[in-house]
Every structure is written in structure tokens, then in C-alpha cells.
Amino acid sequence: MQRRTATTLVSALALGAGLAVLPTQAHAATVVVDTTAELTSAISSATAGTTIQVRGGTYYPTATLQSTANGTSSSRIHLQPYGSETVKIDGSNLPDGDWIFKLTADYWTVSDITFQNSPDSAVVCQSCASTYWSNVKTINGGDSGFTLTGDNTTNNTVKNLDSYGHYDAANHGENADGVAVKYGSGTGNLVTGARLYNNSDDGIDLWSFSSPVTVEHTWAFGNGENRWSDSAFAGDGNGYKLGGDGESVAHVVNNSAAWDNAGNGFTENSNTGAIVINRTTAYANGKWGYYFATGAARLGKNLAVGNGSGLVNKGSSVVSQGNNWDPDIATPSFISTDATTTYNARQSDGSLPATSFLTTGSSTIGATMD
Numbered sequence: 001m002q003r004r005t006a007t008t009l010v011s012a013l014a015l016g017a018g019l020a021v022l023p024t025q026a027h028a029a030t031v032v033v034d035t036t037a038e039l040t041s042a043i044s045s046a047t048a049g050t051t052i053q054v055r056g057g058t059y060y061p062t063a064t065l066q067s068t069a070n071g072t073s074s075s076r077i078h079l080q081p082y083g084s085e086t087v088k089i090d091g092s093n094l095p096d097g098d099w100i101f102k103l104t105a106d107y108w109t110v111s112d113i114t115f116q117n118s119p120d121s122a123v124v125c126q127s128c129a130s131t132y133w134s135n136v137k138t139i140n141g142g143d144s145g146f147t148l149t150g151d152n153t154t155n156n157t158v159k160n161l162d163s164y165g166h167y168d169a170a171n172h173g174e175n176a177d178g179v180a181v182k183y184g185s186g187t188g189n190l191v192t193g194a195r196l197y198n199n200s201d202d203g204i205d206l207w208s209f210s211s212p213v214t215v216e217h218t219w220a221f222g223n224g225e226n227r228w229s230d231s232a233f234a235g236d237g238n239g240y241k242l243g244g245d246g247e248s249v250a251h252v253v254n255n256s257a258a259w260d261n262a263g264n265g266f267t268e269n270s271n272t273g274a275i276v277i278n279r280t281t282a283y284a285n286g287k288w289g290y291y292f293a294t295g296a297a298r299l300g301k302n303l304a305v306g307n308g309s310g311l312v313n314k315g316s317s318v319v320s321q322g323n324n325w326d327p328d329i330a331t332p333s334f335i336s337t338d339a340t341t342t343y344n345a346r347q348s349d350g351s352l353p354a355t356s357f358l359t360t361g362s363s364t365i366g367a368t369m370d
């Protein structure tokens with residue numbers, strides 16, 4: 001049973017002429033749920049102004065939790081834990097191929113919830129606008145952890161996501177990324193503060209997305225390593241896969257890092273657009289630190305160290321300035337190459353854990369790792 005705890009009642013206001021203004025926002029309500037049935041119902045019946053507060057525990061839906069209801073800029077729909085309780089939504093009881101949570105909706109805010117063990121993708125936002133995802137975790141699913149897809153995907157913010165352990169067994173790991181912004185279009189999409197690691201395919205993949213996406217303050221590491229004893233393993237393992245499928249688009253990556261990925265740290269992946277990569281670090285990736293062989297990327301103040309194929313593979317259309325492969329640019333020493341602290345719990349404000357890993361103290365080159 002749903003417990004409605006704070007139905008908003010707006011007093012009718014008498015105007016000078018004696019007319020009453022009646023509230024138009026009839027559904028503003030807080031709904032507290034503590035069973036899977038209540039959670040399913042609350043999500044499917046949410047309307048503009050609804051806040052769903054989920055009591056602590058692990059929920060096992062048997063069908064995809066989903067909504068097509070839009071909030072508005074002034075009456076968003078919220079999905080969040082009750083107070084500071086710990087909420088996990090687990091896909092173990094879903095049919096094969098199902099997702100845990102799907103929105104085709106605008107103006108939702110989803111925060112502080114873990115989506116784990118999905119048989120397929122964990123969270124998919126299709127043609128969403130102005131959604132805000134804060135400190136969500138997507139863990140150990142059967143395809144990509146967090147996906148934005150479809151046309152009219154605009155102004156979505158993904159802040160402080162942890163997405164790890166995804167593996168699509170049927171495809172031998174070929175598809176499961178930490179974040180996928182794929183097959184769609186729309187401007188104003190931002191991924192910030194993410195940790196994307198130990199996924200079978202890429203950290204973040206922008207395949208066939210035709211509008212610029214911005215990524216910042218993000219770490220992609222350990223992707224594309226065969227952690228599943230798959231004898232036909234096919235994961236690519238790029239940290240940042242910034243295009244594909246013929247799109248030419250100027251994605252932006254600022255102040256982010258890629259390490260220990262099986263493939264390239266950062267790659268255009270055939271995107272010929274003016275991709276901007278600024279103040280990032282690529283360390284100990286299996287292939288190139290930076291692979292931009294065919295396009296017109298702008299590479300500035302990046303730091304590449306210890307990558308298997310080399311620092312950078314850049315074509316003649318690339319603009320390169322202030323990177324440690326450019327003339328007269330020194331390579332600063334790392335203060336630490338021990339990545340242990342990067343797995344620590346996030347800080348109390350939800351930001352990345354404090355670390356000295358891959359920091360250099362430089363004010364001019366490489367990621368600042370925060």
C-alpha cells in the first residue's frame with residue numbers, strides 16, 4: 001500500500017477582483033514505498049511533481065520499471081531513497097533480455113540508487129530531455145550500465161555515476177559499456193564525475209550519436225580485460241570511444257583520465273569531427289594513449305605515459321598543442337601510480353574519492369584527478 005505523506009495543498013488565493021486561482025498542480029505528492037509492487041506502481045503512475053522515496057533494502061522487480069510521464073521544469077519527478085537509506089534495485093528476477101529501469105520521459109531526477117545484476121542494460125533513457133542523474137550506480141549487468149539513446153536526447157546530466165562490471169555474455173563482451181550515449185541525437189548532454197571500470201567493452205561509448213556530448217571529471221579504467229574466462233572474448237576496451245558509424249561530431253572531453261584499459265585510452269573511432277580533448281591523462285592503456293588518426297581533433301594539454309602502442313597516433317588534420325608529445329613540452333612525474341585509492345568510497349558530497357594517483361602537481365598539463 002502506498003503511503004502518501006505530503007500531499008501539497010495550495011491555498012486558493014483571492015485576487016482583488018474576488019476571483020479564486022485554483023491550483024493546477026494537482027498531483028504534487030510524496031510517495032514512500034517499501035515493496036517491489038509499490039515501487040513498480042509508483043514509477044508507472046508518477047506524474048509531474050511526484051517524489052518517490054524508496055525505503056532502504058533490495059528490490060527485485062519481475063518486469064522493467066518504466067515510465068513515459070514527463071515532469072516539468074518547475075515540477076520535476078523525483079526517484080530517490082527515503083532519507084539516507086541504502087536502496088538497491090536488482091534485476092536477478094527479470095526475464096532474459098530485460099532492463100531494470102527505462103524512461104522515455106523528461107524532467108526526472110534520479111539519485112542515490114544502485115541498479116545491479118540486470119540481465120541486459122541496467123538503465124536506459126530513451127529520447128529523454130532534462131533528466132538529472134545523481135550518484136546512481138549501475139553494477140554487474142548483462143549489457144551497458146547506463147544508456148542515453150534516441151533522437152531528442154537533450155540537456156541530460158549524469159553526475160557521479162559509478163558503472164562497472166558489465167558483460168554481455170551472448171556477444172562475448174562486445175557491447176557492454178559503462179556508459180553508452182549511442183544511436184541518437186540532441187545537444188546539452190553531460191557526463192561528469194563518473195567512474196567507468198572493469199566493463200567488458202568500453203568505459204564510455206558515443207557510437208552513432210550525432211550531437212556533441214561533454215564528458216568531464218571522469219575516470220575510465222580496466223575496461224576490455226577478459227575477466228569472465230570467455231575463450232572468444234570480443235570486448236574492445238577503449239576508455240573513451242568518441243564516435244563511429246560515420247558521424248562527424250565535436251564531442252568534448254575535459255579533465256578526465258583513462259588507465260589500464262585493454263584498448264586505446266581515448267579514440268575518435270573514425271569520428272572525423274573536431275573532437276576537443278583537454279587536460280586529460282592516458283596511462284598504461286594497452287594500445288594508444290590517444291588515437292586520432294583520421295579526424296580533426298583538437299588535443300590540448302594532455303598527458304600520455306606508458307601506453308602499449310605509444311603516446312599518440314594523430315593524423316594531419318589534428319590540432320595538437322601543449323601535450324607531452326608536442327615540442328618542448330616536459331612530461332611531469334606522477335606523484336603516485338598506485339590506483340588503490342581510486343576504488344574508495346566517494347566523498348560525502350558524492351564527488352570522486354580523493355587520490356594522488358596520476359596527479360603531478362602540474363597546473364598546465366594532464367588531469368587533476370578530481
Ligand SMILES: [Ca+2]
Binds near residue numbers: 173
Ligand atoms: Ca565493442
Ligand SMILES: [Ca+2]
Binds near residue numbers: 174
Ligand atoms: Ca562499446
